[in-house]
Amino acid sequence: MITKFDSLFAGHVDMDNIGYGGTPVNQRRFPNEHLATAFDKAQAMAQLMDRLGFNTFWVAEHHFQPEGYECIPNTLMMAVHLAHVTQRLKLGCGFNIAPMWHPLRLAEDFAMADILTGGRVTFGVGRGYHTREVETFGAPLLDQVANRELFEEQVDIIFKAFNQESFSHKGKYYTLPPEVPYRGYALKELTLVPRPLRRPVECWQPIQGGTPRALDFMAKHGIQGVVGGGSAEGGAMHKVVLGWQEAHARLGQQLELGERLSFGFHFYIADSREQGIREAGKYYEENMKVFGPLRLVRALTEEQIDIMADPVRAPGGKLPRIEDAIAAGGVLCGTPEQIVEYIKALETRYPGLDRISVSLSIGVPKSVALEQLERFGTEVMPAFQRGTVAEPALAG
Numbered sequence: 001m002i003t004k005f006d007s008l009f010a011g012h013v014d015m016d017n018i019g020y021g022g023t024p025v026n027q028r029r030f031p032n033e034h035l036a037t038a039f040d041k042a043q044a045m046a047q048l049m050d051r052l053g054f055n056t057f058w059v060a061e062h063h064f065q066p067e068g069y070e071c072i073p074n075t076l077m078m079a080v081h082l083a084h085v086t087q088r089l090k091l092g093c094g095f096n097i098a099p100m101w102h103p104l105r106l107a108e109d110f111a112m113a114d115i116l117t118g119g120r121v122t123f124g125v126g127r128g129y130h131t132r133e134v135e136t137f138g139a140p141l142l143d144q145v146a147n148r149e150l151f152e153e154q155v156d157i158i159f160k161a162f163n164q165e166s167f168s169h170k171g172k173y174y175t176l177p178p179e180v181p182y183r184g185y186a187l188k189e190l191t192l193v194p195r196p197l198r199r200p201v202e203c204w205q206p207i208q209g210g211t212p213r214a215l216d217f218m219a220k221h222g223i224q225g226v227v228g229g230g231s232a233e234g235g236a237m238h239k240v241v242l243g244w245q246e247a248h249a250r251l252g253q254q255l256e257l258g259e260r261l262s263f264g265f266h267f268y269i270a271d272s273r274e275q276g277i278r279e280a281g282k283y284y285e286e287n288m289k290v291f292g293p294l295r296l297v298r299a300l301t302e303e304q305i306d307i308m309a310d311p312v313r314a315p316g317g318k319l320p321r322i323e324d325a326i327a328a329g330g331v332l333c334g335t336p337e338q339i340v341e342y343i344k345a346l347e348t349r350y351p352g353l354d355r356i357s358v359s360l361s362i363g364v365p366k367s368v369a370l371e372q373l374e375r376f377g378t379e380v381m382p383a384f385q386r387g388t389v390a391e392p393a394l395a396g
Contacts, residue, residue, distance in 0.1 A: 002347050002384055004355035006262065007373065008058040008094050009045055010362065011038045011072035018363040019282035020314035025289050028067040038071035041366045042078060043085060048370055050086035052377030056122055057082065058094030058357065063133045069290050069362055076113045076121065083117040091117070094226075095126035095206060099139035099147060103154040104176070107161040107192055114196040124204040125158075125223070127151045129294050149173075152217055159221055161192040162201050204262070208296075210240040215247035226357065228264035229330060237263065237329070241350065256352025263346065266331045267358040269375045273334035277322055280333055284322040285314075286363035332358065336379035343384070 013034055017023045046057045059078050062070030072078055079091035096106055113121040127147055128134040134141035141147050153171045160167040166189040169176040177187045205218055207225045218225060225244060229236035241257055248255045266284070270276035289308055292300050297320070300308075307317040325331040332339045346353060358376060360369050 002343060002354055002356055004055040005376075005381055005384075006056040006058060006092070006355060006357040007045070007049060007054060008060065008092075008264070008357055008359040009042055009072075009369075010060045010070045011042065011062060012362045012364075013038050013041070013068040013071060014365040015068055015363060018286040020285045020289070020308065020317070020319060021311045022282070022286065024309055024311060025067060025069075025293075026309075028069075030066060030068045035066065035068060035071050038068075039078070041369070042072065043082060044366060045369060045373060046082045046086055046089060046091070048373055049377070050089035052373065053381065054089060054373075054377065055355070056090040056092045058092035058122075058124070060094050061097050061100075062130065063100070064136065075124075076109050079121045080113050080116055083120050090120050090122055092122040092204070093124040095124035095204070097128040097134065098125050098151050098154040098158075099128055099134050099141070100137040101154070103157040103174070104161060104190075104192065106154075107158045108194075110201070111162075111192065111194045111196045114198055114201075115194060119198045122204065123201050125151075125155060126206055129296060148213075155217075155221060155223075159201075161190075162196055162199060165195075166191045207240055207244075210236075210243050212243065212247065215243050216250065219244075219247045219251055219253070224260045224262070226262045226264055256350075258346075258350030258354075259352030261353060262355040262357050263350075263353065264357040264359065265329075266325070266361050267339065267372070267376065268331070268333045268360075269336055269339065269372055269379065270333070271335065273326075273338060276333040277326070280331075280361070281322045283361035283363045284325060284331065285319075287361040288320055290362050336375065339376075339380050340383045343380070 013030060014037070015028065042059055049057050059072050059075050060070055061073065061075045063073050065071055075093040075096060079093065082089070082091050093110070098106065110121070110123050128141055131141050134147070139147070139150060150173055153173050156171070157169050157174060157176065160169060168189050177190045180187055200222060203221070203223045204226055205223045207214070207227045227237055227240045229240070241261065244261060245255050245257065266287070268276045268280035268283075270279060288297065291297060292308055293305050300320070304317070304319055307313045308319055322331060322333065326333050332342060343356065346356070360372060364372070
């Protein structure tokens with residue numbers, strides 16, 4: 001039964017001239033004052049979601065984006081701030097990009113956030129997808145094999161630090177502690193100070209390709225998965241769900257379909273599906289312009305990516321349209337009743353699923369984002385038992 005409703009905000013500022021015929025992504029530039037408005041936008045969304053009974057507001061970690069698309073560099077700082085201006089809403093790290101961190105600094109910072117917010121921050125990790133970000137911080141991304149190896153070792157270290165009163169580690173990338181003398185003795189182990197008070201730490205990770213190696217790694221650490229890509233019969237999401245079950249079965253754990261997963265969708269509510277398509281199409285197209293060239297939309301050809309960057313050719317080109325995404329189940333668009341019906345069907349098909357994330361595309365302005373979240377919270381969530389009440393925060 002679906003009882004938890006989340007939303008993710010990647011940190012985009014308000015912008016105009018969007019869509020396939022709008023300003024090319026690489027030509028956008030905003031002054032610092034406008035880039036900083038992503039923080040006020042996040043706060044307004046979080047406070048509204050808190051009032052409406054959403055479960056978790058996720059924000060994404062990104063860096064060096066004068067184009068204005070993803071402007072929150074530190075999710076933990078953002079979460080601690082938002083905890084001060086909300087009452088019950090959980091704040092999610094969606095996601096901390098481990099290769100851009102020293103794993104022990106990330107573990108320490110999360111532990112502090114866990115303590116300071118009384119358990120309202122949810123941990124999340126990812127490998128990254130912007131070369132400008134990851135490679136600038138001295139970690140590999142072009143070399144995907146090295147990126148995965150580094151990420152896996154970092155996550156191993158983070159969970160050792162969380163779960164063991166003292167620990168050591170020797171791997172390809174890290175020797176912890178370093179073999180040095182310290183205050184009259186040879187250093188052999190470290191203790192994370194502080195450690196999270198709430199253990200085991202709830203951790204989430206996005207699932208992209210869904211390879212057996214990646215799913216086995218997540219299952220080993222008890223990491224839960226966020227999956228998108230469309231929920232149509234036989235689509236990418238369903239294949240991941242089956243692979244997820246198989247990975248846990250290899251550990252002797254039998255999961256129901258959808259258990260320990262969150263399904264992610266973009267959404268847009270309107271008085272009719274046709275109206276929603278007219279109003280939300282440009283936001284969907286801007287989203288494709290941003291993420292298509294980063295190879296996050298696997299079905300795109302090189303020719304399509306080239307056309308997408310040209311506002312003259314793109315409007316008439318054979319490019320993905322919002323109608324395609326709606327048909328594939330990746331975008332929920334239409335009346336509240338149509339969206340409720342679709343989510344109810346997910347409950348039937350995936351009996352272990354208890355959480356979905358409904359997010360707004362890149363380019364949606366603050367006023368529209370607040371209107372859409374308000375409509376979802378008041379016109380969709382009440383159809384789901386307990387879906388309108390967030391879990392209470394744990395005592396500090």
